[in-house]
Amino acid sequence: MDFNQLHLLVQSLTKSEKRYFRLSISLQQGDKAYLRLFDCLEQYVQFNEKIKTEVADLFPGATLEPARKHLYHVLMKSLRQYEADKSIEVRLMNLIQDSQILYNRGLICASFEELEKAKRLAMKHEKFIFYILAARQELQFILRQHFIKWDESKLIEKQEKIRELLEHECTVQQHASLYEVLLLRYWKMGVVRSLRETVRLNDLLLEEHQVLNTQRLNSFESQQLHLHFQSAYFLMTGDAQGSLSVLYELDNLFQNNTELWLDKPVYYNHVLNNILETLRRTEQYDKMEYFLGRLESLSTPSEGHRLSIKYQVLEHRLHSAVNQGFHHQALIIFNQENQGLERDLPNLPLQIEVQLRLTIARIHYYLCDYSQALLCINHILNQPTSSLSSLLYISCRLMKLMIHVALDDRDYLFYEIRSIERKLKGGKAWYRVEQLFLTLLKKWLKYKPLKSVAAQSLQLLDDSYERQLMLELGIKDWFQEMSDNNGLSRIMK
Numbered sequence: 001m002d003f004n005q006l007h008l009l010v011q012s013l014t015k016s017e018k019r020y021f022r023l024s025i026s027l028q029q030g031d032k033a034y035l036r037l038f039d040c041l042e043q044y045v046q047f048n049e050k051i052k053t054e055v056a057d058l059f060p061g062a063t064l065e066p067a068r069k070h071l072y073h074v075l076m077k078s079l080r081q082y083e084a085d086k087s088i089e090v091r092l093m094n095l096i097q098d099s100q101i102l103y104n105r106g107l108i109c110a111s112f113e114e115l116e117k118a119k120r121l122a123m124k125h126e127k128f129i130f131y132i133l134a135a136r137q138e139l140q141f142i143l144r145q146h147f148i149k150w151d152e153s154k155l156i157e158k159q160e161k162i163r164e165l166l167e168h169e170c171t172v173q174q175h176a177s178l179y180e181v182l183l184l185r186y187w188k189m190g191v192v193r194s195l196r197e198t199v200r201l202n203d204l205l206l207e208e209h210q211v212l213n214t215q216r217l218n219s220f221e222s223q224q225l226h227l228h229f230q231s232a233y234f235l236m237t238g239d240a241q242g243s244l245s246v247l248y249e250l251d252n253l254f255q256n257n258t259e260l261w262l263d264k265p266v267y268y269n270h271v272l273n274n275i276l277e278t279l280r281r282t283e284q285y286d287k288m289e290y291f292l293g294r295l296e297s298l299s300t301p302s303e304g305h306r307l308s309i310k311y312q313v314l315e316h317r318l319h320s321a322v323n324q325g326f327h328h329q330a331l332i333i334f335n336q337e338n339q340g341l342e343r344d345l346p347n348l349p350l351q352i353e354v355q356l357r358l359t360i361a362r363i364h365y366y367l368c369d370y371s372q373a374l375l376c377i378n379h380i381l382n383q384p385t386s387s388l389s390s391l392l393y394i395s396c397r398l399m400k401l402m403i404h405v406a407l408d409d410r411d412y413l414f415y416e417i418r419s420i421e422r423k424l425k426g427g428k429a430w431y432r433v434e435q436l437f438l439t440l441l442k443k444w445l446k447y448k449p450l451k452s453v454a455a456q457s458l459q460l461l462d463d464s465y466e467r468q469l470m471l472e473l474g475i476k477d478w479f480q481e482m483s484d485n486n487g488l489s490r491i492m493k
Contacts, residue, residue, distance in 0.1 A: 006041065083301070086263060088121070095134070096114075099112070126219050132166060167216065171215050171222070175215075182232050183232060192238070208229055224267075227247075247271065269309060276312075280320060314334075318333060357380050358396055364376065373399075395472050400416070401441060414445060432460055437475070453483045
């Protein structure tokens with residue numbers, strides 16, 4: 001792990017994790033150069049030249065590298081111990097390892113008791129892969145004992161249980177693979193916007209149907225995978241309301257099985273975030289606050305996860321306010337949460353960071369603060385294109401055009417329109433919203449009347465495939481504004 005990553009690791013620690021770390025190393029004797037390095041990294045929130053200078057003074061010559069490596073080793077050991085009792089999977093691995101240790105020391109009965117505990121815990125929490133590991137270890141141990149107190153029927157019963165769970169795990173893996181492919185397409189391309197994409201999507205649906213027909217065990221994981229898949233499929237095919245109905249069913253499934261995901265709340269975070277995104281796509285803003293409260297109250301031991309939830313909630317609230325025309329209210333919400341924003345944004349998952357920056361840019365745009373809006377958009381577009389989803393990338397490019405129209409920067413727009421047109425056509429992403437948007441701008445640059453554009457934009461809202469992009473940027477109102485007075489009102493502001 002490089003020095004910058006080590007600094008991020010130290011900064012990610014909670015107060016209780018830091019206390020546990022210091023307590024665990026207090027028992028060690030001798031010089032603790034790595035602790036001086038930890039104190040230095042903890043002191044500086046940002047990784048900058050000051051921290052480099054202080055570290056160079058504390059560790060002259062080649063003394064830094066051993067301290068860096070040892071600090072990383074001790075930190076990770078402390079975090080593993082700290083998390084040991086919180087994760088079901090860690091508890092299961094410890095029980096299996098304890099069994100091995102006891103068996104090696106000749107405590108055969110105690111060893112088998114630990115394996116029985118592991119199997120019961122694994123079945124209770126549907127961690128079937130750990131049941132298989134424990135059961136296989138049990139068979140290896142009893143084999144060395146020449147099957148004492150076992151008969152053939154008991155052996156076959158144990159083997160059948162392993163085979164049944166192995167088949168289930170294979171089926172779940174096939175199902176998960178299909179869902180992952182579907183999710184990748186959604187995050188990269190958004191909703192399907194052509195017949196060719198629909199056909200490719202239906203192939204996945206057929207494969208999922210075949211997987212379901214081979215499924216013998218109806219576990220929590222298999223149920224939630226099926227519902228996740230159905231929800232994403234409906235969303236990609238433009239049936240947002242159908243997707244929302246499935247998501248409500250998925251929410252009930254999670255609520256009724258809290259013990260199966262409580263140690264990994266990121267999965268339920270994904271469900272709640274999908275519900276919120278679908279509600280805003282269907283413009284049901286009045287229902288969002290209930291689920292935002294649920295998302296905020298979600299308990300998570302991870303500092304990084306808590307940070308992601310905080311800014312997901314902020315983005316949803318800002319987006320909801322902007323889309324309803326409450327631009328000043330959105331600015332008030334943003335100013336209340338602005339402290340530490342620029343420090344935290346680089347530590348967020350890229351899609352969350354980009355979505356939040358885009359929404360902030362929209363606030364500045366509607367309040368006629370075009371320089372700030374442009375700053376946000378340029379920051380996003382400086383990211384590698386391949387890192388952004390198709391919807392976010394197109395939204396940012398169109399938002400940038402809207403800002404330059406408000407600035408009446410016609411020379412820039414002339415070249416930017418050609419650049420975007422080449423990009424979209426080359427990427428086979430030349431769809432109706434983009435076509436109408438660029439057609440309007442070309443007419444505007446030539447001072448032609450734009451009256452016909454508003455009517456065409458309303459037709460796009462009726463198209464479920466094009467609706468998402470229209471709502472994401474509030475393009476309907478922009479089309480109307482441009483067609484009413486050829487964009488003069490915003491330029492004059």
